[in-house]
Amino acid sequence: MAAGEAWLRRQGMRKAQLLVRSTSSAMIGLYERLGYRAVPSTLIQHWINPPDET
Numbered sequence: 001m002a003a004g005e006a007w008l009r010r011q012g013m014r015k016a017q018l019l020v021r022s023t024s025s026a027m028i029g030l031y032e033r034l035g036y037r038a039v040p041s042t043l044i045q046h047w048i049n050p051p052d053e054t
Contacts, residue, residue, distance in 0.1 A: 001034055019043070 008016055018036065020027050028038070 005016060016036075018031060020031065022028075032038075
């Protein structure tokens, strides 16, 4: 993560955003320990080519 953040910083990026499933408590905990914080958000999607329903 540190290397990735350093690269982003060199590119002039001010913020990194991650998409993490709310059920993935282990990953949420990891990112929180690294200084990331959850923010209110809404994810909206639309299947253009839906997967087969089998």
